[in-house]
Amino acid sequence: MTSHLHALCFDANDPQGLARFWAGVLGWEMVDDPHDGIALLPSDDTGFRIRFLPTQEEKTGQNQMHFDLTSTSLDDQQEVVARALGLGGRHIDIGQGPDADHVVLADPEGNEFCVIPPGNKFLADCGFVGALACDGSQEVGYFWSRALGWPLVWDQDEETAIRSPHGGPKVTWGGPPLAPKTGKYRLHFDLAPPADGDQQAEVDRLVSLGATRVDIGQGEVSWVVMADPDGHEFCVLTPR
Numbered sequence: 001m002t003s004h005l006h007a008l009c010f011d012a013n014d015p016q017g018l019a020r021f022w023a024g025v026l027g028w029e030m031v032d033d034p035h036d037g038i039a040l041l042p043s044d045d046t047g048f049r050i051r052f053l054p055t056q057e058e059k060t061g062q063n064q065m066h067f068d069l070t071s072t073s074l075d076d077q078q079e080v081v082a083r084a085l086g087l088g089g090r091h092i093d094i095g096q097g098p099d100a101d102h103v104v105l106a107d108p109e110g111n112e113f114c115v116i117p118p119g120n121k122f123l124a125d126c127g128f129v130g131a132l133a134c135d136g137s138q139e140v141g142y143f144w145s146r147a148l149g150w151p152l153v154w155d156q157d158e159e160t161a162i163r164s165p166h167g168g169p170k171v172t173w174g175g176p177p178l179a180p181k182t183g184k185y186r187l188h189f190d191l192a193p194p195a196d197g198d199q200q201a202e203v204d205r206l207v208s209l210g211a212t213r214v215d216i217g218q219g220e221v222s223w224v225v226m227a228d229p230d231g232h233e234f235c236v237l238t239p240r
Helices: 015-026 074-086 138-148 199-209
Strands: 004-012 029-033 037-041 049-054 065-069 103-106 112-115 129-134 152-156 159-163 170-173 187-192 224-227 233-236
Touching: 004 015, 015 029, 015 037, 015 049, 015 074, 029 049, 074 103, 074 112, 138 152, 138 159, 138 170, 138 199, 152 170, 199 224, 199 233
Parallel strands: 004 049, 065 112, 129 170, 187 233
Antiparallel strands: 004 187, 029 037, 037 049, 065 129, 103 112, 152 159, 159 170, 224 233
């Protein structure tokens, strides 16, 4: 059996404040996290939690992944934007141009996200969290499909997307050109082996798929830090 996607983790200078922002935007419940952070539990079919982990490092550069939030009407899109702004978000320009119909925002720590207009066919059957859009190669899309056991739902022009068989958001990779990696990413996945699984066996399986073990200064911890074929860090937790 494969690991499941347990969490999307944000490094945060103010974990409580950032969690409150995203709880307000998404309508998810805040809970204490067992590893010195705070988490949000999904209120829909998203299938993974969001964890906010403390860091002293400031954000530099654009994140390698961001949420695409959907809307049901233009009024709904405007309401989502207004809610995010009221919670401390802000408009940002990442080169989307004046004719873009999606709205690009940043949370209080500068993490980018988009609010997509109604009628987007690619996200038509997804919930409010329509996609987690990632910078990445076709190869890394194939890797994550095999790593999670999620089927490919898009594979064209070096762009790939996967989705859990149980629904929830799509995870997409935009293909080349890839942004240069300048340091540890601010967002990463936590994978959890099956409860009756073996962490080392899962690490070995992921290595066989193209992952590598990496040292980011984590020291003696119970989880294993790895990187996918594009160098994006992720963690393999101990079975629960």
